Amino acid sequence: MIEVAREEDVWTVTLNRPDKANALTEEMLRDLTRVMREAQQARAVILTGAGKVFSAGADLEAARAGLATSSTWEELSAAVASLPGLTVTALNGTLAGGAMGMALACDMRIAVPSARFFYPVMKLGFLPQPSDPPRMAALIGPARTKLILMGGQKIDAENALRFGLIDRIVPAEQLLAEAQELVADTRAAEPDFARQIKDMCHSPLSLAPPAGHF
Secondary structure, eight states: OEEEEEETTEEEEEEOOGGGTTOBOHHHHHHHHHHHHHGGGOSEEEEEESTTEEEOSBOHHHHHTTGGGOTHHHHHHHHHHTOSSEEEEEEOSEEEGGGHHHHHHSSEEEEOTTOEEEOOHHHHTOOOOTTHHHHHHHHHOHHHHHHHHTSOOOEEHHHHHHHTSSSEEOOGGGHHHHHHHHHHHHHHSOHHHHHHHHHHHHSOOOOSOOTTOO
16 A cells, blocks of 8 residues: 655555545555655655545544544654655645654655645544644644644645645646656765755754854
């Protein structure tokens, strides 16, 4: 249910359970985590889904059996966030629930016009995974994060773009080509150089004057 296509140094990882809206099972989460850990040598990773929905989040039966509170979600997000190459989520449709974490951990998110975004864990009696609220707040601010997590709002693609939750809206037939174009420069660059630039983008800005200056 997790497919990996390796084209030179770009890995395209596809959630392939379209008959169940790509709802994630424990096995799928473990497989995704393993793939992301193996992708440390990839220059870029593109994460997408099969069918019309990126992911409905946790499989409901598995969630009730304990998946909703599994530490594997955090392990997956951490594995994605630690990748040294450029990471892009190509959202072929709606993104919901715990599946939000791996998308938030990516460097960029692009989506088809029909995509919707919601995270109804509070209504279901669960907490979001620990890293998801701060990552979301870093992108869209605390108030809009509460709008989604506490207000239970479904956000359409236009508002997701306006908020900063996604970076671009792309026609469905162009989605993967757009993702490939976004990673092209990183793919062509020296890996260490690209890795250092990524690290710089995540470093806090220091406003202290250089040594010897006042």
